[in-house]
Amino acid sequence: MATHEVTFPITDPAEIQKLRAGDEVVVQGHIIGIRDRTQVRIFDQGVEPPMDLSGAFLLHTAPGVRKLGPGRYEKVCIGTTTSARMVRFTEPLGAQYGVRAICGKGGFPDEAIEPMQRLGMVYFAIVGGAAALETTQIEEIEEVAWEELMPECLWKFRVKDFGPLTVGIDAHGGSLYRDVQERARKKLEEIYARL
Amino acid sequence: MSVTTTTSLDGAVESAAAHLYVWALKDIPQDLRDALARAAETETSVPGQRVLQTILRNVNVAEEEKNLVCQDTGIAVYYCRVGEHFPLHPARIYAALKEGTERATIEHPLRSNTVHTLTRENTGQNVGYRVPIVHWDFISDWDGLDVKCVPKGSGSENMSFLKMCVPADGVRGIKEFVLDSIVGAGGKPCPPGIVGVGIGGSADYAMHLAKEAIARPVGTRNEDPLVAELEEDLYGLLNETGIGPMGLGGDVTVLSVHVEHADTHMTLNPVAVNYQCWAARRASAHVAADGTIDYERDA
Numbered sequence: 001m002a003t004h005e006v007t008f009p010i011t012d013p014a015e016i017q018k019l020r021a022g023d024e025v026v027v028q029g030h031i032i033g034i035r036d037r038t039q040v041r042i043f044d045q046g047v048e049p050p051m052d053l054s055g056a057f058l059l060h061t062a063p064g065v066r067k068l069g070p071g072r073y074e075k076v077c078i079g080t081t082t083s084a085r086m087v088r089f090t091e092p093l094g095a096q097y098g099v100r101a102i103c104g105k106g107g108f109p110d111e112a113i114e115p116m117q118r119l120g121m122v123y124f125a126i127v128g129g130a131a132a133l134e135t136t137q138i139e140e141i142e143e144v145a146w147e148e149l150m151p152e153c154l155w156k157f158r159v160k161d162f163g164p165l166t167v168g169i170d171a172h173g174g175s176l177y178r179d180v181q182e183r184a185r186k187k188l189e190e191i192y193a194r195l
Numbered sequence: 196m197s198v199t200t201t202t203s204l205d206g207a208v209e210s211a212a213a214h215l216y217v218w219a220l221k222d223i224p225q226d227l228r229d230a231l232a233r234a235a236e237t238e239t240s241v242p243g244q245r246v247l248q249t250i251l252r253n254v255n256v257a258e259e260e261k262n263l264v265c266q267d268t269g270i271a272v273y274y275c276r277v278g279e280h281f282p283l284h285p286a287r288i289y290a291a292l293k294e295g296t297e298r299a300t301i302e303h304p305l306r307s308n309t310v311h312t313l314t315r316e317n318t319g320q321n322v323g324y325r326v327p328i329v330h331w332d333f334i335s336d337w338d339g340l341d342v343k344c345v346p347k348g349s350g351s352e353n354m355s356f357l358k359m360c361v362p363a364d365g366v367r368g369i370k371e372f373v374l375d376s377i378v379g380a381g382g383k384p385c386p387p388g389i390v391g392v393g394i395g396g397s398a399d400y401a402m403h404l405a406k407e408a409i410a411r412p413v414g415t416r417n418e419d420p421l422v423a424e425l426e427e428d429l430y431g432l433l434n435e436t437g438i439g440p441m442g443l444g445g446d447v448t449v450l451s452v453h454v455e456h457a458d459t460h461m462t463l464n465p466v467a468v469n470y471q472c473w474a475a476r477r478a479s480a481h482v483a484a485d486g487t488i489d490y491e492r493d494a
Contacts, residue, residue: 079266
């Protein structure tokens with residue numbers, strides 16, 4: 001299991017190809033915060049997002065913030081939410097907007113594996129609940145769009161040493177979640193046989 | 196009961212609620228810190244170890260930065276034990292808890308999670324219709340009030356499961372359902388956490404008991420030896436599944452299993468599972484009849 005440092009947004013798709021499920025990753029640059037209602041607005045209501053998502057790293061979040069002035073916010077506590085609720089947006093995010101990485105907690109179900117492989121995307125697992133640490137790695141909230149969806153807006157954060165993240169699903173068809181579930185199901189059969 | 200006393204008691208309960216909510220979110224109990232440290236000593240998988248080290252680091256950063264352990268400020272849940280001679284009626288206690296929750300949300304400020312369940316519009320201050328959620332116990336021959344605040348995050352609350360097993364399923368049925376639920380939940384509820392199991396009673400009461408179980412200090416055992424044995428059995432079995440920290444694979448899937456039970460109908464065998472993520476936040480206070488407040492993080 002290798003360790004990588006990747007800066008987002010990426011311009012070279014090879015950056016994604018070198019990541020393998022289980023690898024450790026630390027992220028630099030800019031990441032975009034997105035959540036349930038944000039994606040419902042883009043895909044179910046057909047509203048174009050007012051931010052460039054090509055090569056982007058999306059974070060499943062709804063940050064706790066303090067308002068400083070019109071469109072300006074400072075961080076209070078920023079953490080990550082459960083990804084599985086938003087799995088259906090994976091394919092269109094990659095195909096229509098060129099998103100390259102989705103980061104959240106708890107993993108994506110197996111339906112994300114094929115589109116991620118086809119479109120050259122990865123899923124990064126963050127440690128859910130570790131928001132105090134995550135907040136220190138977010139240097140600044142640079143932009144906010146769709147404030148009326150607060151806190152489920154579209155957020156642009158500048159980050160430094162964001163992580164450690166684990167590659168949960170890679171662009172080669174690998175998924176730690178699928179492997180763990182397969183092993184656990186086999187184990188359950190064994191346990192049930194001796195109950 | 197004089198008006199003055201009542202007014203100051205209202206204020207005391209409100210202050211207790213406001214303080215407990217923020218305190219619970221920032222400073223996790225010692226029993227939980229110890230359990231997480233023990234998990235890190237045991238874990239052999241690389242991603243699992245990475246997760247546990249990050250969790251331990253995060254708990255320290257929260258302390259240094261005086262920040263919340265987790266951004267999910269949860270849905271505010273309070274457990275109240277009210278003495279029969281406590282000079283404030285539960286209706287007033289509820290109003291004070293609500294005021295305190297709202298005040299903490301505005302003053303800190305805390306992210307507000309509470310929405311109308313159909314329109315999904317955020318109510319703004321972590322309170323709303325029937326929120327906060329308050330559970331009551333009434334104690335005879337006593338004039339005090341114990342309040343425990345357990346802010347419950349949605350990642351783990353979404354991993355709640357109920358099965359009306361039949362009596363013929365027996366204890367085996369209970370064990371299989373808990374195992375299936377936790378394996379199915381995978382990394383979503385932020386493992387390793389506390390698995391709360393409620394058995395017996397009725398459908399709604401089984402879930403209530405499961406929730407009560409997760410609010411116990413980590414690793415405490417049910418007083419009934421039969422139930423305690425079930426807790427130990429489930430703990431061992433769940434940690435054989437290999438789900439591991441954050442579902443990335445590993446040895447530590449759960450920190451503890453707590454079971455609460457009630458007698459039930461001869462044709463019922465309800466099993467409820469309520470998951471508590473590793474950030475098992477809880478904080479308690481005792482409010483005396485004269486309005487004096489004693490805080491107790493580890494209760």
